[in-house]
Amino acid sequence: MREMDEELEKSLADLKPREPSLDLEASIAAELRSVEEGGTRSRIGKIVTFIALAAAACIALVVMLDGGKAEDSAEEFIAVKEAVESEFAGPRLLTDEIVSGFEPIERITEVLAAERSPVFYLENGEPAQSVYVKYLDTIVMGNEKLDASFIIAQPREEYRVVPVASY
Amino acid sequence: MAEDNWLDLYRKTSSRLLLFARQYVSGLQDAEDVLQEAFVKFWKNREEGLDEERQVARLYGCVRWVALDWLRRNGRRVKREDAASNDASLREGDTLFECPVDEEERVKAMQDALLQLPEAQREVVALKVWSGLTFDAIGEALDISPNTAASRYRYALAALRTNMNLCSYARNG
Numbered sequence: 001m002r003e004m005d006e007e008l009e010k011s012l013a014d015l016k017p018r019e020p021s022l023d024l025e026a027s028i029a030a031e032l033r034s035v036e037e038g039g040t041r042s043r044i045g046k047i048v049t050f051i052a053l054a055a056a057a058c059i060a061l062v063v064m065l066d067g068g069k070a071e072d073s074a075e076e077f078i079a080v081k082e083a084v085e086s087e088f089a090g091p092r093l094l095t096d097e098i099v100s101g102f103e104p105i106e107r108i109t110e111v112l113a114a115e116r117s118p119v120f121y122l123e124n125g126e127p128a129q130s131v132y133v134k135y136l137d138t139i140v141m142g143n144e145k146l147d148a149s150f151i152i153a154q155p156r157e158e159y160r161v162v163p164v165a166s167y
Numbered sequence: 168m169a170e171d172n173w174l175d176l177y178r179k180t181s182s183r184l185l186l187f188a189r190q191y192v193s194g195l196q197d198a199e200d201v202l203q204e205a206f207v208k209f210w211k212n213r214e215e216g217l218d219e220e221r222q223v224a225r226l227y228g229c230v231r232w233v234a235l236d237w238l239r240r241n242g243r244r245v246k247r248e249d250a251a252s253n254d255a256s257l258r259e260g261d262t263l264f265e266c267p268v269d270e271e272e273r274v275k276a277m278q279d280a281l282l283q284l285p286e287a288q289r290e291v292v293a294l295k296v297w298s299g300l301t302f303d304a305i306g307e308a309l310d311i312s313p314n315t316a317a318s319r320y321r322y323a324l325a326a327l328r329t330n331m332n333l334c335s336y337a338r339n340g
Contacts, residue, residue: 005324012296012327015264015277017186024199025177031207032173 051102052150055141059154105149106140112155119164127164132157173210180223183298184230189263190289191234198234205233224304227294231309280330288323291316 113134119127135156142149184206188198209229213222263281266274281289294300294308295316302313302320309316 004328008324008328008331009296012277012281012292015274015297017182017297018195018263018265019182020185020199020202024181024203025174028177028203028206029174031203032210035207035211 052152055102055152056154059137059152101145102141102143102148102150104139105142108138110136110138112136122161128161129164131160131162133160134158173206176222176226177206180226180298183293184226186263186297187227187290187293188230188234190286190293191231192237195261197237201234201237202230204237205230208233220301220304221307223298224300224307227298227300227308228310231290276331280327283330284323284326288319288326291319292323292327295320 111133113132115132117130117132119129122128135158136153137156138151138153140149140151181202184202185198188201188205189195192198192201206226206229209226214225217225262274263278264274281292284292290309291305294305295302300308302316305311305316306313311319
């Protein structure tokens with residue numbers, strides 16, 4: 001029985017399996033290449049997403065702190081016109097923080113909307129108005145080493161209390 | 168790993184992998200599709216540090232899973248299990264093996280005998296005879312114990328002898 005098995009095994013082993021087509025090798029090569037490239041792209045995508053999220057978090061923090069200051073500084077009574085002008089002059093915007101090697105290389109602020117409330121009176125009897133201003137802050141972040149840049153655009157809202165007389 | 172490595176592995180195993188895939192998916196084109204999908208999946212998810220025998224066993228296991236999934240997607244699993252030999256039969260003129268003119272009859276007889284085996288035996292024979300895997304590796308590829316693989320192989324050889332005698336008897340009248 002053992003000899004018969006060996007003989008049969010030898011006969012079977014003599015059969016040579018058919019080779020696959022040459023196209024198959026090329027198709028596999030192409031697919032593996034695209035998988036490899038896809039993986040690299042995906043990694044870059046994750047890094048960019050991470051940087052963008054980190055930047056967004058910084059922006060949100062700055063906006064929150066800024067908004068709080070604006071509300072708390074009612075007694076300063078800054079005129080909205082001055083405020084708008086100061087925004088256009090390009091001072092404290094979004095963030096000056098460096099995000100993973102990226103630095104702000106250009107900033108633009110647009111006023112999207114402005115509204116005044118009816119006149120009301122403060123505790124000291126002084127007439128005042130609250131002014132709502134909506135901005136769009138845009139920063140171009142760049143990294144010279146990587147020769148790369150990305151844009152952050154973030155709407156920002158401000159509510160300020162201003163004296164009626166100065167407006 | 169460098170590109171050369173997958174190519175080395177592919178060229179070393181491709182004809183045997185194709186034969187193995189054709190134990191489930193008989194059509195040549197379909198089997199090549201299965202092989203491509205399985206090889207890419209295997210290569211993407213390969214585990215570094217395994218010895219070659221285990222790597223190859225996993226590659227065969229991957230081919231098997233992709234082939235079974237292909238059958239399921241194509242709604243042919245039930246039919247195949249009901250009539251494994253019929254479904255595994257090849258189109259006229261199609262062969263699993265290289266077929267020199269003077270060997271045509273012998274190759275055809277052995278192929279017919281092989282295709283009459285149940286799938287569970289065919290896959291073990293393909294892995295043992297043409298891929299040269301040990302029963303341990305066959306067990307890993309098929310997710311069965313080495314002992315089960317060995318006993319299926321013994322049954323398969325016995326059945327092959329019977330099938331070949333029957334085929335020979337049928338041909339010679």
